[in-house]
Amino acid sequence: MLDVALVSLIEDLIEKAGADGVIEFWQRVGENLANRIGKEAYMGWTSFNVAVREGRTAYSIEGDVTPLTDLAITDVDGDVVGYIYAMKQCCYFPTAMRVRYTVGKLSSADKAVAQEYNENFHNIAWCNFCVFHERFREEVAKNITVAGNPLECLLLATRGFDGDTRISGKGLAKININPEHIRALLRNYECVYALLMRGARLKEG
Amino acid sequence: MESMEHGRVVDSNPFVDIATHLFLEDLASKVGVAGLNNYLISLANNLAANMPEEEYETWDEFLDALKNGHSILSSFEDVHAVTKHCMATRRSPFERGWREYAKRVGAFSKVHREVADYYNAKVKPTAVNSLHIILQTFRDAASKRIRVGGKPMRYEQIATVWVDGERKVAADDRLPSLLKRAGITKTRLGMLLRNNADVWLLTTD
Numbered sequence: 577m578l579d580v581a582l583v584s585l586i587e588d589l590i591e592k593a594g595a596d597g598v599i600e601f602w603q604r605v606g607e608n609l610a611n612r613i614g615k616e617a618y619m620g621w622t623s624f625n626v627a628v629r630e631g632r633t634a635y636s637i638e639g640d641v642t643p644l645t646d647l648a649i650t651d652v653d654g655d656v657v658g659y660i661y662a663m664k665q666c667c668y669f670p671t672a673m674r675v676r677y678t679v680g681k682l683s684s685a686d687k688a689v690a691q692e693y694n695e696n697f698h699n700i701a702w703c704n705f706c707v708f709h710e711r712f713r714e715e716v717a718k719n720i721t722v723a724g725n726p727l728e729c730l731l732l733a734t735r736g737f738d739g740d741t742r743i744s745g746k747g748l749a750k751i752n753i754n755p756e757h758i759r760a761l762l763r764n765y766e767c768v769y770a771l772l773m774r775g776a777r778l779k780e781g
Numbered sequence: 782m783e784s785m786e787h788g789r790v791v792d793s794n795p796f797v798d799i800a801t802h803l804f805l806e807d808l809a810s811k812v813g814v815a816g817l818n819n820y821l822i823s824l825a826n827n828l829a830a831n832m833p834e835e836e837y838e839t840w841d842e843f844l845d846a847l848k849n850g851h852s853i854l855s856s857f858e859d860v861h862a863v864t865k866h867c868m869a870t871r872r873s874p875f876e877r878g879w880r881e882y883a884k885r886v887g888a889f890s891k892v893h894r895e896v897a898d899y900y901n902a903k904v905k906p907t908a909v910n911s912l913h914i915i916l917q918t919f920r921d922a923a924s925k926r927i928r929v930g931g932k933p934m935r936y937e938q939i940a941t942v943w944v945d946g947e948r949k950v951a952a953d954d955r956l957p958s959l960l961k962r963a964g965i966t967k968t969r970l971g972m973l974l975r976n977n978a979d980v981w982l983l984t985t986d
Contacts, residue, residue: 578793580793581919582797604807605804634885637799638794678790
C-alpha cells in the first residue's frame with residue numbers, strides 16, 4: 577500500500593514545494609539510493625550481461641531487465657563499448673493499476689510532475705516515478721565498472737500503458753542509433769536505455 | 782491485468798516501495814521524527830479519504846467482502862476472520878518491499894524505528910516501524926468509511942509482529958477488553974502471533 581500512498585504524498589508535496597520541488601526531491605532520493613547500493617566491478621561485458629540476466633546488479637532492483645545483446649554500441653574503432661537494455665514493464669505500471677482498483681483515477685499530480693520534467697529536463701518521462709528512476713540509473717552507472725571503465729546510462733525511450741511513447745533524440749544521437757530501431761523495441765518493451773563506457777569515443781551521429 | 786473481480790489488486794513492484802522508503806527517510810532528515818509521524822498519519826488518512834465508502838446489510842455480508850478482497854480494508858492485505866470480530870493478516874503488506882530493501886540496499890534506516898517509538902509513546906503502543914503507523918492509521922480511517930446495518934465500524938489494533946519476530950501488543954490496561962470483544966483469549970493471541978503479522982478488532986458501535 578506504500579506505493580498507493582505515495583501518490584497522496586506527491587500531491588501533498590506539489591502543494592508545498594511545487595512540481596519543480598518534487599523533481600528536486602526525487603532526484604536527490606535517486607542519488608541517495610544509488611549511492612547506498614554501492615560499487616560493482618565486472619571483468620567485461622559478458623560477465624556484466626550475465627549478471628543482469630541473473631538479477632545480480634544494482635539495476636536488478638528495478639525488476640526484470642533484458643540485455644539486448646544484439647544491439648551493441650561500438651566506438652570509432654568498432655569495439656563494443658555498450659549495449660541496449662530494456663524492461664518489458666515500467667516499474668510504476670503495477671502501482672498505476674493498484675491506484676485504479678483502490679482509489680480510482682491516477683492523480684493529476686503525477687502528470688504535473690512528469691510534464692514539468694519533460695519541459696525543463698528531459699522529454700522522456702511518462703510518470704512522476706521516471707524522474708527518480710532516470711537519476712537513479714545515471715548514478716548507478718557511475719558506480720559500476722566494466723573492464724575497469726565506469727559506465728554512463730542514457731534513457732532512450734519510454735512507453736506508458738496509455739500507448740504514449742517518448743524517444744530521446746539527444747540520447748540516440750549520442751550513440752548513433754536509428755530511432756526506428758528503438759521504435760520497434762517499444763512494441764515489446766516499456767522502457768529502453770543504454771549503458772556504455774563513460775568517455776568512449778563514439779561515431780558522430 | 783488483474784482486477785478486483787479476481788480478489789486483491791496486483792502486487793506492486795518492490796522498487797517503488799523502496800523508493801518510497803528512501804523518500805520518507807529524506808523527508809525525516811528535514812522535518813524530524815515528530816514531523817515524519819505527522820506526515821505518515823496524514824498520508825494514511827488521505828489515502829483512506831480517497832477510497833470509496835462502503836455499506837453492508839449484515840456483518841456476514843461484510844465479512845464475505847473482506848475475505849474476498851472486495852472491501853477497502855482488504856485491498857492491500859490478505860485478511861481472514863478468526864472470529865466474527867477478530868481479524869488476522871497473515872503477511873504484512875510491506876514484507877516484500879522490506880525484504881527487497883534489506884537485500885539490495887542494506888539495513889533498514891533507524892529512522893523507521895525511531896518514528897514508531899514516537900508513535901508508540903504518543904498514540905498507541907502497537908507499531909514496530911514507520912510502516913505500521915501508515916497501516917494502522919489507514920485501517921482506522923478506512924473503517925470509518927464503512928457502515929454495517931447502518932452502524933459505523935470501529936477498528937482497534939490488538940497486536941503487531943514484524944518480519945524479524947518483534948512484537949508490539951496493545952497496552953496492558955486495554956488488552957483484556959480488546960481480547961474479550963475480539964472473542965479470543967491471551968493464549969489464542971499468542972498462537973495467532975506465531976504465524977500472522979497483525980491481529981486486530983473490528984466492531985460496530
